[in-house]
Amino acid sequence: MKAEFEAIPLIKNEARKRFEIEVNGHYAFINYGERTHQIALVHTEADPELAGTGAAAAVVEKTLNYIKESGKKLLPFCPYVFAYIKKHPEWKEIVDEKFGGYDEL
Template identity: 85%
Template sequence: MKPEFENIPLVKTDKRFQIEVNGHYAFIDYRETTHQIALIHTEADPELGGTGAAAAVVEKTLNYIEESGKKLLPFCPYVFAFIKKHPEWKRIVDEKFDGYDKL
Protein backbone atom coordinates (compact mmCIF):
# COMPACT_ATOMS: atom_id res chain seq x y z
CA MET A 1 0.00 0.00 0.00
CA LYS A 2 1.25 3.45 -0.84
CA PRO A 3 2.32 5.40 2.27
CA GLU A 4 -0.25 8.15 1.69
CA PHE A 5 -3.06 5.65 2.36
CA GLU A 6 -1.65 4.01 5.50
CA ASN A 7 -3.23 6.38 8.01
CA ILE A 8 -6.63 6.61 6.29
CA PRO A 9 -9.14 4.62 8.34
CA LEU A 10 -11.19 1.81 6.87
CA VAL A 11 -14.90 2.37 7.47
CA LYS A 12 -17.29 -0.58 7.51
CA THR A 13 -20.94 0.15 6.79
CA ASP A 14 -23.71 -2.42 6.50
CA LYS A 15 -22.98 -2.84 2.78
CA ARG A 16 -19.40 -1.79 2.10
CA PHE A 17 -15.87 -1.27 3.30
CA GLN A 18 -14.60 2.16 2.27
CA ILE A 19 -11.89 4.73 2.57
CA GLU A 20 -12.24 8.46 1.92
CA VAL A 21 -9.49 10.40 0.19
CA ASN A 22 -10.00 14.15 -0.22
CA GLY A 23 -13.78 13.76 -0.35
CA HIS A 24 -13.68 10.83 -2.79
CA TYR A 25 -14.26 7.17 -2.04
CA ALA A 26 -12.80 3.78 -2.83
CA PHE A 27 -15.02 0.94 -1.64
CA ILE A 28 -15.82 -2.76 -1.71
CA ASP A 29 -19.37 -4.08 -1.55
CA TYR A 30 -19.60 -7.17 0.64
CA ARG A 31 -21.87 -9.73 2.25
CA GLU A 32 -21.11 -11.25 5.62
CA THR A 33 -22.12 -14.45 7.39
CA THR A 34 -21.05 -15.87 10.73
CA HIS A 35 -17.85 -17.39 9.30
CA GLN A 36 -17.25 -15.69 5.94
CA ILE A 37 -17.05 -12.32 4.23
CA ALA A 38 -17.74 -12.28 0.49
CA LEU A 39 -16.22 -9.37 -1.41
CA ILE A 40 -18.47 -8.63 -4.37
CA HIS A 41 -17.37 -5.45 -6.15
CA THR A 42 -14.53 -2.95 -5.80
CA GLU A 43 -14.83 0.59 -7.10
CA ALA A 44 -13.13 3.96 -6.74
CA ASP A 45 -14.43 7.39 -7.67
CA PRO A 46 -12.94 8.47 -11.02
CA GLU A 47 -10.93 11.18 -9.25
CA LEU A 48 -8.98 8.39 -7.49
CA GLY A 49 -8.17 6.49 -10.69
CA GLY A 50 -4.55 5.39 -10.86
CA THR A 51 -3.72 6.55 -7.33
CA GLY A 52 -3.62 3.14 -5.64
CA ALA A 53 -6.75 3.87 -3.59
CA ALA A 54 -8.54 0.71 -4.79
CA ALA A 55 -5.55 -1.45 -3.84
CA ALA A 56 -5.40 0.32 -0.47
CA VAL A 57 -9.06 -0.38 0.34
CA VAL A 58 -8.54 -4.03 -0.67
CA GLU A 59 -5.49 -4.42 1.56
CA LYS A 60 -7.16 -2.72 4.50
CA THR A 61 -10.25 -4.94 4.03
CA LEU A 62 -8.14 -8.10 3.86
CA ASN A 63 -6.46 -7.07 7.12
CA TYR A 64 -9.88 -6.53 8.69
CA ILE A 65 -11.08 -9.98 7.54
CA GLU A 66 -7.94 -11.65 8.88
CA GLU A 67 -8.28 -9.89 12.24
CA SER A 68 -11.96 -10.88 12.43
CA GLY A 69 -11.04 -14.56 12.10
CA LYS A 70 -13.45 -15.00 9.18
CA LYS A 71 -12.71 -16.55 5.81
CA LEU A 72 -12.70 -14.62 2.54
CA LEU A 73 -14.77 -15.36 -0.55
CA PRO A 74 -13.13 -13.19 -3.28
CA PHE A 75 -15.95 -12.98 -5.85
CA CYS A 76 -14.81 -9.53 -6.99
CA PRO A 77 -12.43 -9.91 -9.98
CA TYR A 78 -10.26 -7.05 -8.69
CA VAL A 79 -9.85 -8.69 -5.26
CA PHE A 80 -9.21 -12.07 -6.92
CA ALA A 81 -6.47 -10.51 -9.08
CA PHE A 82 -5.02 -8.71 -6.03
CA ILE A 83 -4.67 -12.04 -4.20
CA LYS A 84 -3.07 -13.67 -7.25
CA LYS A 85 -0.55 -10.81 -7.27
CA HIS A 86 -0.06 -11.06 -3.48
CA PRO A 87 -0.34 -14.83 -2.80
CA GLU A 88 0.40 -14.42 0.91
CA TRP A 89 -3.28 -13.36 1.23
CA LYS A 90 -4.46 -16.78 0.06
CA ARG A 91 -4.12 -17.76 3.73
CA ILE A 92 -7.49 -16.10 4.50
CA VAL A 93 -9.41 -17.43 1.47
CA ASP A 94 -11.95 -20.13 2.30
CA GLU A 95 -10.59 -23.39 0.87
CA LYS A 96 -14.14 -24.22 -0.27
CA PHE A 97 -14.19 -21.15 -2.56
CA ASP A 98 -14.82 -22.28 -6.13
CA GLY A 99 -11.72 -20.57 -7.57
CA TYR A 100 -9.37 -21.41 -4.70
CA ASP A 101 -7.12 -23.61 -6.87
CA LYS A 102 -6.72 -20.77 -9.38
CA LEU A 103 -5.21 -18.39 -6.83
Protein backbone atom coordinates in the same frame (compact mmCIF):
# COMPACT_ATOMS: atom_id res chain seq x y z
CA MET B 1 -0.03 0.16 -0.21
CA LYS B 2 1.21 3.65 -0.90
CA ALA B 3 2.27 5.55 2.21
CA GLU B 4 -0.33 8.29 1.72
CA PHE B 5 -3.13 5.76 2.37
CA GLU B 6 -1.70 4.13 5.50
CA ALA B 7 -3.21 6.59 7.98
CA ILE B 8 -6.64 6.64 6.32
CA PRO B 9 -9.07 4.53 8.36
CA LEU B 10 -11.11 1.72 6.85
CA ILE B 11 -14.82 2.20 7.49
CA LYS B 12 -17.20 -0.76 7.55
CA ASN B 13 -20.31 0.99 6.27
CA GLU B 14 -22.96 -1.53 7.28
CA ALA B 15 -25.84 0.59 5.96
CA ARG B 16 -24.36 0.53 2.44
CA LYS B 17 -22.80 -2.95 2.82
CA ARG B 18 -19.34 -1.78 1.86
CA PHE B 19 -15.85 -1.30 3.23
CA GLU B 20 -14.61 2.16 2.30
CA ILE B 21 -11.88 4.72 2.59
CA GLU B 22 -12.34 8.43 2.00
CA VAL B 23 -9.64 10.43 0.26
CA ASN B 24 -10.20 14.18 -0.10
CA GLY B 25 -13.98 13.72 -0.22
CA HIS B 26 -13.82 10.82 -2.70
CA TYR B 27 -14.34 7.12 -1.99
CA ALA B 28 -12.78 3.79 -2.83
CA PHE B 29 -14.94 0.91 -1.65
CA ILE B 30 -15.71 -2.80 -1.78
CA ASN B 31 -19.26 -4.13 -1.60
CA TYR B 32 -19.54 -7.14 0.70
CA GLY B 33 -21.85 -9.79 2.06
CA GLU B 34 -21.29 -11.32 5.47
CA ARG B 35 -22.14 -14.58 7.18
CA THR B 36 -21.15 -15.93 10.57
CA HIS B 37 -17.78 -17.29 9.40
CA GLN B 38 -17.31 -15.70 5.96
CA ILE B 39 -17.11 -12.35 4.22
CA ALA B 40 -17.74 -12.24 0.48
CA LEU B 41 -16.18 -9.35 -1.43
CA VAL B 42 -18.31 -8.67 -4.49
CA HIS B 43 -17.27 -5.45 -6.23
CA THR B 44 -14.44 -2.93 -5.86
CA GLU B 45 -14.82 0.62 -7.12
CA ALA B 46 -13.16 4.01 -6.75
CA ASP B 47 -14.54 7.42 -7.63
CA PRO B 48 -13.10 8.64 -10.97
CA GLU B 49 -11.08 11.29 -9.13
CA LEU B 50 -9.08 8.48 -7.49
CA ALA B 51 -8.27 6.61 -10.70
CA GLY B 52 -4.62 5.60 -10.87
CA THR B 53 -3.82 6.72 -7.33
CA GLY B 54 -3.65 3.30 -5.68
CA ALA B 55 -6.79 3.93 -3.62
CA ALA B 56 -8.50 0.74 -4.84
CA ALA B 57 -5.48 -1.37 -3.88
CA ALA B 58 -5.38 0.39 -0.50
CA VAL B 59 -9.02 -0.37 0.29
CA VAL B 60 -8.45 -4.01 -0.73
CA GLU B 61 -5.40 -4.36 1.51
CA LYS B 62 -7.13 -2.69 4.45
CA THR B 63 -10.20 -4.90 3.97
CA LEU B 64 -8.08 -8.07 3.78
CA ASN B 65 -6.41 -7.04 7.04
CA TYR B 66 -9.83 -6.50 8.61
CA ILE B 67 -10.97 -9.97 7.51
CA LYS B 68 -7.76 -11.58 8.78
CA GLU B 69 -8.13 -9.88 12.16
CA SER B 70 -11.81 -10.89 12.37
CA GLY B 71 -10.90 -14.57 12.00
CA LYS B 72 -13.43 -14.98 9.19
CA LYS B 73 -12.76 -16.58 5.81
CA LEU B 74 -12.79 -14.66 2.55
CA LEU B 75 -14.85 -15.38 -0.56
CA PRO B 76 -13.17 -13.22 -3.25
CA PHE B 77 -15.95 -12.99 -5.88
CA CYS B 78 -14.74 -9.55 -7.00
CA PRO B 79 -12.35 -9.96 -9.96
CA TYR B 80 -10.15 -7.10 -8.68
CA VAL B 81 -9.79 -8.72 -5.25
CA PHE B 82 -9.16 -12.13 -6.85
CA ALA B 83 -6.41 -10.65 -9.04
CA TYR B 84 -4.93 -8.82 -6.03
CA ILE B 85 -4.64 -12.11 -4.12
CA LYS B 86 -3.06 -13.84 -7.12
CA LYS B 87 -0.47 -11.05 -7.18
CA HIS B 88 -0.01 -11.20 -3.38
CA PRO B 89 -0.30 -14.94 -2.56
CA GLU B 90 0.36 -14.38 1.14
CA TRP B 91 -3.36 -13.46 1.36
CA LYS B 92 -4.50 -16.90 0.15
CA GLU B 93 -4.36 -18.08 3.77
CA ILE B 94 -7.59 -16.19 4.57
CA VAL B 95 -9.51 -17.46 1.51
CA ASP B 96 -12.09 -20.13 2.31
CA GLU B 97 -10.80 -23.43 0.93
CA LYS B 98 -14.35 -24.16 -0.30
CA PHE B 99 -14.29 -21.11 -2.60
CA GLY B 100 -14.77 -22.26 -6.21
CA GLY B 101 -11.65 -20.54 -7.55
CA TYR B 102 -9.39 -21.45 -4.63
CA ASP B 103 -7.08 -23.64 -6.71
CA GLU B 104 -6.59 -20.81 -9.23
CA LEU B 105 -5.08 -18.54 -6.59
